[in-house]
Amino acid sequence: MSSIAASLATRRGAVVAIAIALAAVIGVAVFNDRGMFGRGPGGADVAGAVRSGLQQGVNGIKAVGDTVASLFGSRSPGERAAGLQANLKHKRQAALHQRALPKIRRPVNPLAGIVGAVPTPPLVEAPLIAQPLDKVLNAPPGPLAISPPVTGVGGGGGGFPGVFIPGGGGGGIIIPPPAVNPPVTPPVTPPVVIPPTTSGVPEPSAWAMMLLGFLLMGGAIRQQRRLANA
Amino acid sequence: MRLKVASIAALLAVALAAAWLWSAAEGPPRVEPSHVTAPRMAKEALSPAIQQHRVLLDDTQVRQAIASGTVDRPIKSLLKVRGPLQFGDYQWDDNAIPPGPTWIRVDLGKQILSIFRDGHEIGTAVIVYGGDNKRTPPGKLHILAKARDHVSSLYDAPMPFTLRLTGDGVSIHGSTVASGKATHGCVGVPLAFAERLFDATKVGDDVVIIPSPATASGTS
Numbered sequence: 001m002s003s004i005a006a007s008l009a010t011r012r013g014a015v016v017a018i019a020i021a022l023a024a025v026i027g028v029a030v031f032n033d034r035g036m037f038g039r040g041p042g043g044a045d046v047a048g049a050v051r052s053g054l055q056q057g058v059n060g061i062k063a064v065g066d067t068v069a070s071l072f073g074s075r076s077p078g079e080r081a082a083g084l085q086a087n088l089k090h091k092r093q094a095a096l097h098q099r100a101l102p103k104i105r106r107p108v109n110p111l112a113g114i115v116g117a118v119p120t121p122p123l124v125e126a127p128l129i130a131q132p133l134d135k136v137l138n139a140p141p142g143p144l145a146i147s148p149p150v151t152g153v154g155g156g157g158g159g160f161p162g163v164f165i166p167g168g169g170g171g172g173i174i175i176p177p178p179a180v181n182p183p184v185t186p187p188v189t190p191p192v193v194i195p196p197t198t199s200g201v202p203e204p205s206a207w208a209m210m211l212l213g214f215l216l217m218g219g220a221i222r223q224q225r226r227l228a229n230a
Numbered sequence: 231m232r233l234k235v236a237s238i239a240a241l242l243a244v245a246l247a248a249a250w251l252w253s254a255a256e257g258p259p260r261v262e263p264s265h266v267t268a269p270r271m272a273k274e275a276l277s278p279a280i281q282q283h284r285v286l287l288d289d290t291q292v293r294q295a296i297a298s299g300t301v302d303r304p305i306k307s308l309l310k311v312r313g314p315l316q317f318g319d320y321q322w323d324d325n326a327i328p329p330g331p332t333w334i335r336v337d338l339g340k341q342i343l344s345i346f347r348d349g350h351e352i353g354t355a356v357i358v359y360g361g362d363n364k365r366t367p368p369g370k371l372h373i374l375a376k377a378r379d380h381v382s383s384l385y386d387a388p389m390p391f392t393l394r395l396t397g398d399g400v401s402i403h404g405s406t407v408a409s410g411k412a413t414h415g416c417v418g419v420p421l422a423f424a425e426r427l428f429d430a431t432k433v434g435d436d437v438v439i440i441p442s443p444a445t446a447s448g449t450s
Binding site: 073074088 | 285287291292294295298300301305308311313314315316317337339340341342344354356358359360361362363364382385386387405406409410411412413414415418442444
């Protein structure tokens with residue numbers, strides 16, 4: 001042991017030179033951006049790892065040896081459970097104007113939108129044709145056989161236009177209307193303005209009409225040319 | 231006359247074929263490394279005070295990340311996030327990050343989203359994404375359009391700060407971000423984060439969606 005120490009002491013210069021050379025090689029390997037030294041046969045970049053450790057040590061960052069994937073993984077709340085179905089929002093309910101639904105015809109109120117207009121009372125079906133025709137025809141003459149007119153003006157003998165009823169009494173006799181309940185005025189509600197619902201997609205009939213128009217135009221032009229050439 | 235009709239028909243056929251080829255060429259996007267050149271260190275621009283909030287990446291880490299498909303291009307630094315983010319959490323720090331190419335990385339498996347500018351991560355958040363019946367499409371997409379106050383035409387849901395990614399409506403937008411939730415294909419982020427994301431991106435920026443391993447292997 002003492003002989004080794006003695007021999008080292010005698011060759012101090014050589015030892016120092018070897019140490020300097022080793023330090024130079026390590027330094028080049030560590031700080032060489034190309035990584036030509038220290039890359040193992042498996043492709044592991046030893047120099048990069050050392051450099052990374054040094055740099056992160058300088059910056060005070062504790063990410064030595066971390067891969068980018070592990071850095072992303074460390075902040076992840078974890079993988080989602082398999083088999084989860086979409087549950088965050090609901091399908092929009094189909095609107096009335098969409099073509100998937102059948103058309104809905106609304107009664108057209110000509111007074112809609114006119115502020116202050118008196119709403120028309122609902123029509124009351126007259127019991128005029130409530131009885132079968134043969135029963136009316138075979139009924140004994142007299143006002144009793146006539147259905148009560150809707151209004152008291154000109155009862156007209158029961159009012160079958162175009163049908164002559166022999167002996168049909170009661171013509172011209174003003175029969176007061178039967179006592180009915182006083183008309184109930186419907187509650188006045190603000191007019192509801194229905195926005196026009198026009199679809200952005202043309203209906204098939206519109207397409208057909210357009211195609212028909214094109215055909216007609218083409219036919220007309222052809223006809224004109226044919227006549228001009230004749 | 232016949233010649234004219236034939237020429238018009240031929241023109242129409244050529245236009246149709248071109249449209250079909252163009253639509254077919256768009257096809258399903260794929261994740262491919264867009265840059266394979268050696269990345270450079272990020273130490274040149276950031277001051278030490280800013281570096282304290284970041285994890286600077288070296289060549290080895292970046293090469294390994296590109297090789298493993300974690301990212302498809304060189305990146306320079308990540309935000310330093312302490313511990314796992316919770317649902318609804320996000321982090322944003324673009325202090326002293328210079329302007330540059332901006333892109334978004336969406337990691338479905340890890341349920342996180344990151345936005346990068348000039349190679350530096352400037353924001354990250356926990357996301358919700360498409361359920362198994364309505365999958366979020368993986369691949370390299372682009373921001374096709376932006377809408378600040380978008381309301382879905384398919385679902386009864388407002389979609390604020392929408393970044394539209396596909397023609398059929400898949401987007402990144404503000405949403406409820408909670409555990410056990412799944413969207414109809416969109417990527418949902420917290421509302422405040424969505425606003426920052428909206429302001430930091432522009433139409434045409436890349437969005438890379440990385441599928442979850444279970445989905446990629448087709449086992450789910």
